[in-house]
Amino acid sequence: MNDSMAQAQPAFAPLALPGWKTAVSWFSAIVLAAAFLASGLWKVTDAQGWAIRLTQLKFPESLSLAAALVVGIAETMGGVMVLVPRFRRWGAMLTGLLLVAFMIYMAVNYTALKGADCSCFPIVKRAVGPMFFVGDAALLLLAPLAAVWAKPSSGLRSALVILGAVAVFAGVSYGVNEARQTGTKAPETITVAGQPYSLQQGKILLFFFDPECLHCLDAAKRMSHYNWGDTRVVAIPIQQPQFAKGFLEDTKLKAVVSNDLKQLRALFPFVSTPAGVALENGREKAPLTKFESEEPEVTLKQLGFVR
Numbered sequence: 001m002n003d004s005m006a007q008a009q010p011a012f013a014p015l016a017l018p019g020w021k022t023a024v025s026w027f028s029a030i031v032l033a034a035a036f037l038a039s040g041l042w043k044v045t046d047a048q049g050w051a052i053r054l055t056q057l058k059f060p061e062s063l064s065l066a067a068a069l070v071v072g073i074a075e076t077m078g079g080v081m082v083l084v085p086r087f088r089r090w091g092a093m094l095t096g097l098l099l100v101a102f103m104i105y106m107a108v109n110y111t112a113l114k115g116a117d118c119s120c121f122p123i124v125k126r127a128v129g130p131m132f133f134v135g136d137a138a139l140l141l142l143a144p145l146a147a148v149w150a151k152p153s154s155g156l157r158s159a160l161v162i163l164g165a166v167a168v169f170a171g172v173s174y175g176v177n178e179a180r181q182t183g184t185k186a187p188e189t190i191t192v193a194g195q196p197y198s199l200q201q202g203k204i205l206l207f208f209f210d211p212e213c214l215h216c217l218d219a220a221k222r223m224s225h226y227n228w229g230d231t232r233v234v235a236i237p238i239q240q241p242q243f244a245k246g247f248l249e250d251t252k253l254k255a256v257v258s259n260d261l262k263q264l265r266a267l268f269p270f271v272s273t274p275a276g277v278a279l280e281n282g283r284e285k286a287p288l289t290k291f292e293s294e295e296p297e298v299t300l301k302q303l304g305f306v307r
Contacts, residue, residue, distance in 0.1 A: 021149045028146035029082045032095050035139060036079035039120040043072025044170035048177055048289060049271030056215060056272070057116065058109050061292050069170055074098060076166050082146055086155055092147035099140045103133060184267055184284040190260040192234070197258065200282035203231040203305050206264060207255065208275040211243035216274045219291040220251035226297060227307040228254070236261050238273055278303050 043050045050068035055061045078098060081091030106113060106128055113128040126132055186204075189196040207223075209216040223233075233255035237244040244257045258264075268277045268284065276288030276296060285303055288296045300306040 025088070025146055025149045028142040029088055029091075029150075032092070032139065032142050032146060033079045033083040035121065036075045036082070036095055036098075040072050040075030040077070040079055042121070043068050044076060044166070045173045046177065046271060047072065047170070047174050048287075051289070053117075053272060055290065055292050057118065058112055061290060061295075069174065071098075073163075073166050073170050076170075077163055080162055080166070081159065082143075085150060087153050087159055088150035089147045089153040090159065092143040092150070096140060096143035099136050099143070103136050103140075106132060186267065186279050186282050186284065187260075187263060188282075190234070190258045190264065192256045192258050197234070197256065199234075199279055202281070203285075204279040205231060205233045205288075205300070205305060206268065206277040206279065207233055207235045207253075208238055208261075208265070208270060208273050208277075209235060209247070210238050210273045211240050211247040213273055215291070217247070217251060219274045219296075220247070220253045222297075224251055224253040226300070228305070229307050231305045232256070234258050236264055238265075278305055 047065060047068045050072065051064040054064040054067055059067060074094065075098060078091050078094040081087035082095055083091070106118070110128065116128050117125070118128050118132060119126050126135065186199040188200060189198050191197065207220070209220065233253065235244060235248060235253070235255040235257050237247075237257070237259070238261055241257075241259050244259075248255055248257070264277075268287065270287070270289070274291045276291075278285040278288060278300070280303075285305075286299065288299060290296060290299070297306060
């Protein structure tokens with residue numbers, strides 16, 4: 001009996017991985033999970049803002065909102081699965097496929113996007129360039145390292161339950177953001193040229209812009225040709241306020257300038273510029289997040305802010 005037991009032990013030995021393989025698998029999984037959860041949760045909690053970012057990255061505007069939600073859900077799902085040992089191989093496959101898709105898209109549009117902001121993670125700033133591909137390639141390398149020494153994935157039903165929970169969370173976040181973006185009361189007054197300026201009467205467009213942003217420059221030039229009627233435009237620079245006057249002169253956009261960014265952004269949050277808020281008699285009529293092609297002219301006409 002002792003001989004038979006001694007012979008059985010080698011058969012089970014391969015099931016125990018060396019400590020360094022387990023450590024590499026966990027390290028790779030944790031780094032991938034951190035990256036994809038940060039990116040995915042950012043998208044699902046601010047799909048409207050990410051739709052703008054995708055449009056700026058040359059993604060079709062009509063599909064940008066749906067893409068932001070789908071990609072955000074996929075990234076979040078990948079981050080969760082790669083962190084759970086029983087789902088790790090599936091998670092590694094999903095995150096790897098997403099990274100390959102991102103790299104192919106950026107490569108195809110490299111000439112148009114070179115130098116553009118492509119930050120997918122909060123705080124971390126990245127631009128389209130050689131280092132973008134180096135960074136994503138490094139993450140891509142972690143996917144097989146996380147999977148190769150993991151057990152075969154199982155539990156499809158449980159994985160689908162997690163997917164459903166992530167999708168519901170994304171839907172609720174989207175609904176909350178939509179509800180928050182309508183009807184907000186503007187401050188009684190802001191400061192323009194050192195004087196109080198009322199926001200409580202008539203139609204007013206708050207235009208948030210970066211004086212050094214080419215996208216903002218292009219949007220303002222197009223807006224300068226709109227027939228505004230009695231609508232007033234208040235331009236709020238998000239940085240370099242000393243360049244605001246020159247920006248308006250270059251674009252020929254008729255507007256007054258206010259530097260009350262902190263007060264206004266707290267009430268009307270946005271992710272990136274250009275951004276706008278249509279006010280009517282002191283209340284938010286609608287947020288403006290699209291400044292491509294025929295927008296925001298089409299929306300402003302529907303609202304009655306331009307003729």
